Amino acid sequence: MERLTLGQVLAGIAPADADAIERAMDRQAQLTKPLGSLGRLESLSVQLAGIFGTERPSPQGKTVIVAAGDHGVVAQGVTGYPQEVTAQMVLNFLGGGAAISAMARKAGVKLVIVDAGVASDLPEHPSLHVVGAGKGTADMILGPAMTREQAELCVNAGIALALEAAEAGSDMIGTGDMGIGNTTASSAIVATLTGRSPLETTGKGTGRNAKELEHKTAIVERALAVNQPDRSDGLDVLTKLGGFEIGVLAGVILGGAYVKRAVVVDGFISGAAALIAGSLCSHVYDYVIASHQSAEKGHKLALSHMKLKPVLDLGMRLGEGTGGVLAMGIVEAAAACLSDMATFAEAGVSDKDPEVVTEEVR
Numbered sequence: 001m002e003r004l005t006l007g008q009v010l011a012g013i014a015p016a017d018a019d020a021i022e023r024a025m026d027r028q029a030q031l032t033k034p035l036g037s038l039g040r041l042e043s044l045s046v047q048l049a050g051i052f053g054t055e056r057p058s059p060q061g062k063t064v065i066v067a068a069g070d071h072g073v074v075a076q077g078v079t080g081y082p083q084e085v086t087a088q089m090v091l092n093f094l095g096g097g098a099a100i101s102a103m104a105r106k107a108g109v110k111l112v113i114v115d116a117g118v119a120s121d122l123p124e125h126p127s128l129h130v131v132g133a134g135k136g137t138a139d140m141i142l143g144p145a146m147t148r149e150q151a152e153l154c155v156n157a158g159i160a161l162a163l164e165a166a167e168a169g170s171d172m173i174g175t176g177d178m179g180i181g182n183t184t185a186s187s188a189i190v191a192t193l194t195g196r197s198p199l200e201t202t203g204k205g206t207g208r209n210a211k212e213l214e215h216k217t218a219i220v221e222r223a224l225a226v227n228q229p230d231r232s233d234g235l236d237v238l239t240k241l242g243g244f245e246i247g248v249l250a251g252v253i254l255g256g257a258y259v260k261r262a263v264v265v266d267g268f269i270s271g272a273a274a275l276i277a278g279s280l281c282s283h284v285y286d287y288v289i290a291s292h293q294s295a296e297k298g299h300k301l302a303l304s305h306m307k308l309k310p311v312l313d314l315g316m317r318l319g320e321g322t323g324g325v326l327a328m329g330i331v332e333a334a335a336a337c338l339s340d341m342a343t344f345a346e347a348g349v350s351d352k353d354p355e356v357v358t359e360e361v362r
Helices: 006-012 018-028 040-052 072-076 084-095 099-107 148-167 182-194 210-227 234-241 244-258 268-280 282-286 297-306 322-340 354-361
Strands: 062-069 110-117 128-130 172-178 262-265 288-290
Touching: 006 148, 006 244, 018 040, 018 322, 040 262, 040 282, 040 322, 062 084, 062 099, 062 148, 062 244, 062 322, 072 210, 084 099, 084 110, 084 172, 099 110, 099 322, 110 148, 110 244, 148 172, 148 234, 148 244, 172 244, 172 268, 172 322, 182 210, 182 234, 182 244, 182 268, 182 297, 210 234, 234 244, 234 268, 244 262, 244 268, 244 282, 262 268, 262 322, 268 282, 268 288, 268 297, 282 288, 288 297
Parallel strands: 062 110, 062 172, 110 128, 172 262, 262 288
Antiparallel strands: none
16 A cells, blocks of 8 residues: 555545535434434434445444553653553453453454554564554653654554555554553643643543652643643644654544544543644544543543543543444444434334424434
8 A cells, every 4th residue: 555644644634524414414313213312323323424425324344453652751650560561461462362352352343453662672473563663752751752753653654554454444443552651641642732731631540549640740740841842733742742652543543534434542542642633633533433431530621622422431441442342333333223224204104293303303
């Protein structure tokens, strides 16, 4: 597949199909059920119509791209887990032993595992995609986490992965992450791009107590003060505060929008990546489905800023793409109801008085 530049992708992302959305809304009003009785499934199905350009969407193929990367800020004691866990979990993904592995097998979702920039050495593996951005990011309280060239490399790698997934037949592309320290980076990104304070965006991550959370919040505040990220430039925010895996996921979101696929984002880390993608091209939000509400408090602020409504709220905060896999089945159900249900006319079922439903349809 020909590699596209970031500029080409940004220029090629179009808004969702407004005509298909209108036709889907009309079809919803004719299906054999009271209008609105399927709740969130109805709005999801209409969004899918806009994504795929048809009032009867039938998405086929599901892929979750799990990107892993390490963060230099772990040197500041922001997490209780050693950095080596990132590489160990990548091996667990490849061996099929992680939560995302079990869920994906059950749901028929293909997993793509990516070494975006893991600090520890990993053995070669035929199923491991290596970006080669670096051996983990620099400590963001001392200066930028990465160079702009590294940021662009990661975003472009994510775009390519999304395009490959689409070409291989996936109409739903999910995002997942692994990286010790990445909730600290995400807290800084969300604070910058939403205009909220680190106190509001920084959560417990892997289980910080009150004193440890206070320290983690102070580290985020210091990173913002040292780097002064430009919130009008998503690549600058990624460069100064981000992780290599966050850059890859931002690229996956941009690439999925470019090829008009449903992009099912996971939790807090994926939310930070979506904010970066959206800051580069706001049309991407037409294609993004927020799979769930993470227990990380900054995620709610991120979703609110993007005007995205989560499909699920199960108190999850694992990452890995687990929320995305769960939501994909619901997205499929939403599409099936819109596409495969009979209309009142087709089924010979009496509808409500047209004059009564006129206001409900819109």
